[in-house]
Amino acid sequence: MKNKTNLSNATKTTIKQNFLGYLYLLPTLVITLIFVVYPLIMSFRMGFYERYNYYTDEGSGFGLATFKFVLTDPNFQKALMNTFLIVVIAVPVSMIIALAIALLLNSGIKASKFFQAIYFLPYVTSVIAIGIVWSWLFHSDFGYINQFLGMFGVDPIQWLNDPKMAIWALIIFNIWSGLAFKIVIFLSGLQNIDPQYYKAAQIDGTPKWKVFTRITLPLLSPTVFFLTITSVIASFKVYNEVFALFGGKPGPANSCMTVVYYIYDMFYGSSQVHKAAAASIILFIIILIITGIQMLLSKKLVHYK
Amino acid sequence: MESNTKKVTSVWAKVLIYTALILGAVVMLFPFIFMLLTSLKTYAESISVPPKIFPEVAQFKNYKTAMEMAPFDVYFKNTVISSVGNTILTLFVTIFAAFSFTRYKFYGSNVIFTLLLATMMVPGEMLIIQNYQTVSAFGWIDTFQGLIIPYIANVFYIFLLRQYFMQIPEQLYKAAKIDGCSDWKYLWKIMIPNTISAIVTIAILNFIASWNAFLWPLLITNNDKMRVLTIGLTHFTNESGSQVHLQMAAATIIIIPVAIIYLFLQKYIISGVTRGGLKG
The missing domain is CATH 1.10.3720.10 (MetI-like)
Structure with a gap:
């Protein structure tokens, strides 16, 4: 009985630690994903297009040209x-x-x-x-x-x-x-x-x-x-x-x-x-x-x- | 420090050192002195050959004329709003992230921290290409959100503050917990007051970097009413041609606020820069 409560307490702590940890980090994660990670990936994608229209985001010809x-x-x-x-x-x-x-x-x-x-x-x-x-x-x-x-x-x-x-x-x-x-x-x-x-x-x-x-x-x-x-x-x-x-x-x-x-x-x-x-x-x-x-x-x- | 004072023995060595340092200081300060003096000259004085170093009568009206030719008061207001806004939000984001990394053991925290550090190698110039598109899609062109939001998560500041947070002894947290203090309260009552000088340093470095920002505001402000000082100055320079005295007055308007902050808060700025810099 005692063991069981200990275990659930530990799980509770883990959940709480994860929840609060991510909560405090959320602003950093959101901003970094939108304004650093996403544009990084998109730049690589754009760079490999041979022809690309920025306004319609349409490209063709994938390569090193x-x-x-x-x-x-x-x-x-x-x-x-x-x-x-x-x-x-x-x-x-x-x-x-x-x-x-x-x-x-x-x-x-x-x-x-x-x-x-x-x-x-x-x-x-x-x-x-x-x-x-x-x-x-x-x-x-x-x-x-x-x-x-x-x-x-x-x-x-x-x-x-x-x-x-x-x-x-x-x-x-x-x-x-x-x-x-x-x-x-x-x-x-x-x-x-x-x-x-x-x-x-x-x-x-x-x-x-x-x-x-x-x-x-x-x-x-x-x-x-x-x-x-x-x-x-x-x-x-x-x-x-x-x-x-x-x-x-x-x-x-x-x-x-x-x-x-x-x-x-x-x-x-x-x-x-x-x-x-x-x-x-x-x-x-x-x-x-x-x-x-x-x-x-x-x-x-x-x-x- | 005692050994340092002993190093300079002879009077001649001192004279030489001071001469070299004064010469160097003149070279470093000259562009600033030139800017201030020229901003107070008449047009004729500012382009005279041989040069007239000092104006005969200080022409303070140059500032007024420059401000009539371009809305520097609007640029100034925009710069203050975007720098202060950016600094306040950056502080919140930085404090929360540093707190998260020092206080909580959550799944993947080490990996996330390492990845965040790795993003410091990505040149910001690479990101503006897509960010311009993103900000347009959000309808943030010519807005303060557009100027401020993309730059409120600074990994270097998070890294710096995390190191200060880690120095706060664990016993303090345990004692606070026994007293029934919540994590939120602990952050505001213990962590922040104990690292306030680091937080002030981050605030000043961020404010200055934001005040001087150029490439991003250049891209996302088209409307003259939304321009910041650096952009307004380059437009004014192109439009006013050879009116050097007015351009120098405008340049002084940008530089003076930062120079005053620097004069009073130099200690914080230098300590922050030696820990890793403002631009790197």
Whole structure:
């Protein structure tokens, strides 16, 4: 008799736990199913259609033809090339500058918090608004950048109108806008290093350069790794910067096309929705590969404490 | 921290460090200073060569002119409604989900949690293609529901708050149960007050992200009466051509509220960002 009530109590608890657990999770599940899982499946379906009408949701020809179109589209190749430039130029440059600033901020000066507040400001402010500000700084006739360069005898550069220069304007803006986040993350990485290591080095009289290469850098490698991965992924998603800098166009003669800009353009600009879907699947696969590399390498290479 | 202060020994090192940091700060702040100063210049001053850094007389009327040319008061109101609305709903959804994962043992909870984490890898840009269609089918184009609802379940925030919830000792729950406290009451009386700083951090990060949102509002607002500030600004910029002083006034309207929040609540923002960021 006693056993029986115990059992039914246990079942009751299980039912209650399940009911309340799902009840509290319900809003998350509903929103995620409608606005993440469903569109994910639908994007895959759209991407594999060869012809597709978005408004009637009718497609025909199931295969890889749309992927082939996107991958051979000069605009998409331009987008990949631009992403590559951002990854190999903007990412390392902003990482090095950010690390240098973080080291200075962490050197024990009194005004560190004050400077940190200034350096972090661009992270919270609208990329669109500040991008429009930059588009005026880059203005070829009266922009401050050309006027500043003019003091050193440099002829006015057509930053925003010359297809060859436009990507450099984007890269400069990208370096600037990426600094804030990297500085804060580097600084928190530096502050997590156990001061004991530095004390030991001080007692041994280790030269400063060696302290940096032998202690700081190895112990900071998880941070460097994390920032590299997030910055590379962000490089594929550059969009707002381009929109703001070039007034809603992907640069002169499409010279600043990016992967997300391509998706947006195919979707909204030219209503080739299945091509936008195919391009977004390619982006998703790239991000999966990068994340996979991150998971593999973070176990092997990175020097944890 | 004692070891940190010892690191800087010579006065020269200090001078060098401060010089570098001040130079860096000038580069970081320059676009903002340029924006503020230009918003107070006359048109002639704003395009003069060589540049006039400061306006002769501060032209506050630029703000009025910009607001007469485009309904920035409407954009501002829309942005406030959608950011505040989004933040309040996000907090409820996040708190409930984090509570569900920490308090209850239900069938499939681990699998669901892992799958939710996996969705963080899906680029949001991929989802807008179908979401636009879904929101149209709901009749949510040009509505606040359309702006707000698709973005109220944020897996990163759930993950973050769950970690804080897990730190609350189990004994508290048992004690509350003995006192006859319901789970609902326990959530509001114990869990939330004990993790309030994490909840404030989530609220601020979400508010800022929502305030600055661009791509989604660009897609689903066609009516000028429903536009938010970021979209209104890009339209205004295209329409006002070379009126840089007015555009800078408009850009200032977007940036000032967030800059003020940042000034006072910086501590929360930075602690949230170092735990995983606002955009990742």
